[in-house]
Amino acid sequence: MMSSVPGPDKKTKLLVYTIEECPVCGQKTKRAFAVGDYVTKDSSKCPKCSNVTRVSLVYAEGVKPSS
C-alpha cells in the first residue's frame, strides 16, 4: 500500500519511498514504502549483483496533484 499524507501546504501530497542499497556494489533502488519497512532491514535482491540489499532510508517526497 502506498502511504501518502498531506503536505505542508495541503495541496501537495507526500508519497513515502523506501531506498534500498546494496552493501556490496552500492546500487540504490527506490520503491514505494511498504508497512514493515525500516532502516537497516534486509530487503530484496540487488538487480545488479543479486546480493541482499538493505533499507538505507525511508522518506517522503512532495508530489503536486495534476489538475
Add this chain to the structure above:
Amino acid sequence: MLTISSAVLQVSTSDITTYLYIAFFGLLFIVQFAFGTRLQSYFAINEIGRGLNKLKVMKDKARKDAIDYLVNVGKASNDPTQRVDQFLDYVTIMPVDIDPSGLVGKIDHVVTTNNDRVRTEVGALLNQTNPVTISISENLLEVATSLNQIHKIVRHFYLLGKKTNSYFTLVQLQMLMPMIIQEADALLNATDSFKMGEPVGDGIGPVVVSRLMAGKEKRVIAKDTMMAVTEYKGRKLYVLKADGPMAYVGQPGVAIQKIVGDMGVKPSAIVMIDAALKLEGEKTGEIAEGVGAAIGGIGVEKFQIEEAATKAKVPLYAILVKQSLIEAITVMRKEIAEAADRVTEVLNRVIEEKTKEGDEVVVAGIGNTLGVAQ
C-alpha cells in the same frame, strides 16, 4: 462678499442627508467608544469558538485512530474504548519545586513511573507482544492525550472569558489560536506516520548512528537504548541510540552516565546528533554545529548528560538538523533524510578535529527511532 453670502446660503439650504451623514458618524463614534470592546469580544468569541470546534474534531479523530489501531492492529481482546477514555484523562503530577534540591531525580522518578505504567497498560490491552505495535500504540495514545489536553485548556479559557466577559482573556486566546491550531494539526498528522511505522523527522540522529552500528555487536545499555562499539580512524567509538524500529526515544542520559561512570570509559568528546526546531525562514535539512547537550524533552536526560560530561570534564559537541515541528513528528522528508550523508561528514570531521588517534568518543543519536533499527 458675494462669495461668503452664497456659501452661507449653501449651508443653510443643504440637504438633510448632510445632517444624517454627520449623525451617522457621530453615532458610530459613540457606539465604538461605548461598546467597542464588547464588539471585539463578540468577534473574538466567534473566532475562538470556530477554533475550538476544529480542536474538538482533531481530538476526536486522534482518539478514534488510537482505538482503531488497538482493535485492528493490536488485536485488543476487549473493547478498549472505556480504557482509552480513562487513559486520556490520566494525570502526571509533577513534584513540588519550592525546594529545588534533587528535583531532577524526582521528575525522573515520576516520568519513569508514568512511562512504565503506560507500557504495562497498553501491553495488557493488546492481544500480542510485538514491541513495535506496543510502542506505536503508546505514541498514538500520547498524541490523543495531548490533543485532549489542548482542547480542554482552550475550552477552559474560552468559557472563562465568556463567563467573566473578560476582553483581555478572550483577545489573548484569539491571538494564540492560529499557533495552537497549527500545533494540534501537526500532532494529528503525526498519527498517520505512527500508524504506518514510518521514520519521523526527529529520527535523523538515529538514522546516522544506525549506519555506524550496522554489523556490530549491540547491547542494551539503558532502558530501550542500544550501544555498539566501533572504530573510526584509530578512535574507539561508543555509539548509542534508542532501540529501533520501535517508537522509542530511550534513555541516552542514563546510557552516557553508564558509559562514563560504570564502564570507566574516558571519552575525549561526546558528540550528539539531534533534530532541532528551525526558525521561520531557515531551510529544512540545514545542519548546524554547536556545543552543549543536544536533546529536548522535559530536561531530565539533558541534566544527566551535562552532569556526566561536567564531572568527567568531557566536551559536548552537537550536530543539529533543522526542521519544523510538523516535519519532526511526521514522516521524514527527503530534505531531512538526505542530510544524513552530510551529518556523517560533519561527524567525521568533528571526531578528526577534536580527538586524536587512540582516543575514545561517545556518539549519541537522539530522537524517536520509529522505523530505524540498528
